[in-house]
Amino acid sequence: MTATQLDLAGMPARLFSATPSRLSTWLDCPRRYKFVYVDRPPPAKGPPWAHNSVGASVHAALAAWWSLPVQRRTPVSAGALVRSKWIGLGFRDDEQALQWRERAVEMVSAYAERLDPYDEPVGVERTVAMRTPTLAFSGRIDRLDRRGNELVVVDYKTGRHVLTTDDARGSLALALYAAAAARTLRTRCLAVELHHLPTGRVVRWEHTEATLDRQLGRAHDIAAEAAAAPARIATGEDVDAVYPPRAGPMCGWCDFAAHCAEGRAAAAPRASWAGLAEDIAPLDDED
Ligand code: SF4
Incomplete structure (x- = not known):
């Protein structure tokens, strides 16, 4: 709980609204997070990819x-x-x-x-949500299947990045979708799948309650850091210390590079169609 929240003794603490992309944006680059979720109006983005x-x-x-x-x-x-x-x-x-x-x-x-049209999914573009004492999580699942008595989270991928089991196992988004689907639909949901359309490959990972809990703990840690940022600004901390740039090769793909000198120094901006080029692994589509 932040100092500001403690100051409001007696008031229920405000839950941090978390989506997979909000959490991953903080993790990737706090400055980019500021551009997307804090600055109002937000700075102009670059051209669409x-x-x-x-x-x-x-x-x-x-x-x-x-x-x-x-x-x-x-x-x-x-x-x-x-x-x-x-x-x-x-x-x-x-x-x-x-x-x-x-x-x-x-x-x-x-x-x-390869799809069975009669195998009706439980949900398509289905929004799932869950609350914890500090977090209000919501996310939209590409497809939610029922296999036997369990639900399976299906996420479509269209990029050229070759997927491995580690991609499914390590994905915070997929784990949160599974946990939220289980709570929303009161049905066991531990399996997550990445369906890579360019190759038809399906990468599957079966979580346990323990691995889902670990990912939920990770989400709480990320959310706690992001949620603490406004209070740090309010106490006079430097904005670049609270929302530091995390410059690197990925800055070439950043929508906000035009507003970020460190990012521009780290990587030349990519052409908006560069993610399609044959000779590089492009970014995956956004969730
Ligand atoms: S250009 Fe790089 S450092 Fe700057 S906001 Fe974007 S990702 Fe962060």
Whole structure:
């Protein structure tokens, strides 16, 4: 509990609103966190990223596919949905956007080929939430399946980063989704899966109650640091000490690099379509 919260003796402490991206932003770079969650109005972001456009289009198409009548859930309709949901932002030009749209059509059609349209998910783009004494967590799960008596968290990935079991095991977001899904739906939920659409690979990890608790503890630690920041500013601490830049190669991908001298010194800004290039592993789509 922060000093400010203690000062408000008798008042219930305000819960920290946590989402996976809020927690990971603090962890990655507190200055970026300030730009996104503290500064109002927030500073202007850079241009949209093409790889995020691909990810968002694919996610939207798959969500819409599950809402079709079951007889219409075919690979062809999945491809058609990619075209109708396509976001053409961030690409070098129209030709590149079209090329990637058709790649995404192929990718999603091939993925739909392996889905059983009758195997109705428990949730699609499902919001789950949970509260702890200090945290109000909420997040949106790409897909929540029921397998036997248990729920399974499914997260779609469209980037070229080759996924391993460690990605599923170490993901704070997936663990929090599982814990929140279990509480929201009062059903056991320990398994998390990353479905990598470009390769069709599924990476699965089965948590235990203990590993979920550990991840929840991690979330509390991150949230406690972030929640303490405004009180530190109020007591006169330097803003760069409270929200320090964490400059490194990833700064080339930062939406706020134009406002951050340290970040610009650390890495040259990437072109908005650079995450699609063949010779580098692009960032994964955002959650
Ligand atoms: S450019 Fe780098 S250091 Fe600056 S805010 Fe972005 S991620 Fe943080």
